[in-house]
Amino acid sequence: MIEVYKTKDIGFCFGVKRAINMVLKEAQTGQKNIYTIGPIIHNPQMVDMLREKGIRPVDDIKDIEDGIVVFRTHGIKKEDEEYIKQRGLRYIDATCPFVKKVRRYAIMLKKMGYKVVIVGEGRHPEVKSVLSYLDNDGIVLQKPDSIDARKIGVVSQTTLEKDFFLDIVTGLLRDAEELRVYNTICVSTSKRKQEASRLAEKVDMMLIVGGKNSSNTTKLYEMVKRLQPKTYHIETEDDLDPVWFSGVKRVGITGGASTPDFIIDKVERQVKNF
Numbered sequence: 223m224i225e226v227y228k229t230k231d232i233g234f235c236f237g238v239k240r241a242i243n244m245v246l247k248e249a250q251t252g253q254k255n256i257y258t259i260g261p262i263i264h265n266p267q268m269v270d271m272l273r274e275k276g277i278r279p280v281d282d283i284k285d286i287e288d289g290i291v292v293f294r295t296h297g298i299k300k301e302d303e304e305y306i307k308q309r310g311l312r313y314i315d316a317t318c319p320f321v322k323k324v325r326r327y328a329i330m331l332k333k334m335g336y337k338v339v340i341v342g343e344g345r346h347p348e349v350k351s352v353l354s355y356l357d358n359d360g361i362v363l364q365k366p367d368s369i370d371a372r373k374i375g376v377v378s379q380t381t382l383e384k385d386f387f388l389d390i391v392t393g394l395l396r397d398a399e400e401l402r403v404y405n406t407i408c409v410s411t412s413k414r415k416q417e418a419s420r421l422a423e424k425v426d427m428m429l430i431v432g433g434k435n436s437s438n439t440t441k442l443y444e445m446v447k448r449l450q451p452k453t454y455h456i457e458t459e460d461d462l463d464p465v466w467f468s469g470v471k472r473v474g475i476t477g478g479a480s481t482p483d484f485i486i487d488k489v490e491r492q493v494k495n496f
């Protein structure tokens with residue numbers, strides 16, 4: 223039988239657990255129209271499960287007439303928050319406190335006269351949210367680049383790889399007269415990466431479970447794949463291919479911060495059956 227090992231930190235992270243508990247508590251009161259702007263977390267299976275309980279993602283805030291709006295873990299845009307408040311819509315702020323910390327530091331740096339640099343992916347909702355609270359007066363850096371400013375203030379997307387962040391900061395140091403840096407990488411993300419790298423060295427194959435749209439899961443996959451070439455990113459047990467397991471004795475399983483335990487358990491059971 224295949225031996226299966228899992229990382230210690232697996233399943234929902236603190237921020238995701240908190241957000242899911244908040245919406246479920248609201249759903250339990252019998253409230254039917256609960257909306258999130260975009261998916262509350264980047265896990266399609268969990269979002270489908272929540273939809274059955276009346277918690278639905280919408281693309282545009284203007285599509286919401288009544289009910290309750292949930293601010294998702296990655297945060298929402300400043301203009302959406304203003305709209306919700308102007309319309310007097312009820313809301314639950316489930317933004318992860320670590321994401322709020324990024325925003326807080328970015329706003330503070332701007333007020334102190336720094337040119338704010340957010341190191342991260344421009345398309346990620348967390349980065350878009352932080353930028354919107356700077357009234358879009360900030361720079362998103364996805365690769366080392368020089369910035370034409372005397373005072374530069376830097377924050378990081380919570381799911382970044384530390385080495386990547388360091389590269390960008392080192393690059394900025396070359397030109398800036400003054401550089402103020404806040405390492406806002408989430409501890410949970412770094413811990414998961416450390417545990418996954420350790421596990422990858424002990425097994426013949428790694429499975430990274432989580433949404434294909436999840437930034438932290440994808441980054442975890444890319445990092446582990448560099449250490450263990452036989453690594454696969456799957457969303458559910460249905461993605462497992464028996465061919466992968468030929469000659470494999472030990473399988474390591476880990477997951478992104480938004481991967482529910484029930485999916486990990488199903489994957490584990492299925493692997494043991496091969």
Ligand code: SF4
Pocket residue numbers: 235236237238295318319320321380408409410411438479
């Ligand atoms: S990974 Fe970190 S920042 Fe993101 S939701 Fe979880 S605890 Fe918050």
